Amino acid sequence: MRRINSDEERLALLEKTEQVIIEMTQRSNAISGYGKSLLQPYLRQQKQLWVPRDPLFAMYKIMFPNEVEIRKRMFRRKKGQFLVPGPNYQWCIDGHDKPKAYGFEIYAAIDAYSRNIIWFYVGHSATTALSVLKQYLTACDAYGFRPWYLQADKGSETPLIAAAHWNFALAADGRVEWNGQVFQQGKRLKDSYKAASSTKNVKIEKWWESMLHVSSRQWVDYFGELARDGDFDGDMLEDQIxxxxxxxxxxxxxxxxxxxxxxxxxIRLQKNRPHVVHGQPWMNYHYPDPGKACNWGIPIDRCVLDEMQRPLADIDISTCLEPETKDWCRQVLVEMGYDNAILRARQESDKSRPFKRF
Known part of the structure; x- marks a missing residue:
């Protein structure tokens, strides 16, 4: 990254950024929901544009005035306190049901301390018990540990994941040493698992709200429009495919x-909410300040993991369509010019109804 010194270079960078944002809105309006804290890192990661935050947000306010007003109303609400002593002390898991009526189901886990997303799933069977169980076991397999607490709602998809988490707790002692103290976890289910309504699962619910505002809302609205216009019927197999x-x-x-x-x-330091951990979620999760927090992850018993994963080996939750159906659809879409439609900037009339003709 080269430092920008002249006013001409700054202006050229802002003009380039403006053009990139305009081109992105021709595909979808997701970029309009990113706001001041998310827009700059998004453009750095996805477009390699290193734009100063304040000039970038000034441009954003001009381009998306309605989104700015919506975000102001969101941040005016009074928020409560939610305190945890470190990463992996509690994972909060839940499903996002907004796109469910159109065949897409979403599930995720967030670390309550750092607000880092542990896993994120998009598919057609997210809220089935077997799918959620496989997601959790896959995450534990990848990380090598399980959280001290797992919090979920009381939905029908959670009993198997509760049993799996409890099996891990029974197989290996939960023990953490920090600041001269020893914390020993009990063997009862309630000592390692919390069941509460979705409204009380505040960390993941707040994050769903952010995701809905930034990314998923526009698709939910659009899919609803297709259904209202008679262009999509969830009971019709061909429509769902x-x-x-x-x-x-x-x-x-x-x-x-x-x-x-x-x-x-x-995440900014908030003077009126000193309990909120500031900084990057990823950094706070992997490298917490040792003076303020410790890692509460408990290593898993691999034999127990293998035993629970074995019955799930043939269950594929990675795609919405069977491979043969997906290949056939892919061939038809290529013949219809689908790839070209994605790559080229579309006409303004198609912007609010992307890919409808396919």
């Missing part, structure tokens, strides 16, 4: 981009 074939990849990439941006964005 077409929805997956056309929108699965686009929706997944856009949401994953938001997750990556979220984990690397900077």
């Amino acid at each position: 077409a929805m997956y074939a056309v929108f699965e990849g686009i929706l997944r990439q856009e949401l994953f981009d938001f997750v990556e941006t979220w984990n690397l964005h900077w």
Whole structure:
């Protein structure tokens, strides 16, 4: 990265950034929801544009005045306190049901201390018990540990994941030493698992709200419009297949981009809320300040993990369509010019109804 010294270079960079944002809005309006804290890291990661935050946000306010007003109203609400002693003390998990009526289901886990997203899933079976169980076991396998507490709602998809988490707790002692104290976890279910309504699962619910505002809302609104106009019927198999074939990849990439941006964005120090951990979620999760927090992750028993993963080996939750169906749809879309439609800037009339003709 080269330092920008002249006014001409700064102006050229802002003009280039403005053009990039305009081109992105021709594909979707997701960029309009990123706001002051997320917009700069998003452009750095996805477009390699290193724009100073204040001039960038000044341009954003001119381009998206309605979004600025919406965000002001969001931040005026009074918020409570939620205190945890370090990363992996509590993972909060839940599903996001807004796109469910159109065949897309979303599930995620957030670390309550750092607000780092532990895992994020987009598919067609997110809220089934087996899918959520596989997501959790895959995360524990990748990290090598489980959280001290797991918090979920009381939905039908959570009993298996509660049992899996409890099995880990029974198989290996939960023990953490920090600041001269020893913390020993009990063996009862309530000593390692919390069940509460979605409204009380505040960390993940707040994050869903951010994601809805930035990325998923525009798609939910658009899919609803397709349904109201008679262009999509969830009870029609061919309509659902077409929805997956056309929108699965686009929706997944856009949401994953938001997750990556979220984990690397900077949470500001808040004078009126000193309990809020400031800094980057990813850094606070992996490298917490040793004077203020410690890692509460408990190593998992690999034998227990293998035993629970074995019955799930043949369950594929990574795609919405069977491979043969996906390949056939892909061939048809290529023949219809789908790839060219993604790459080129579309006409303004198609902006609010992307890819409808497919």
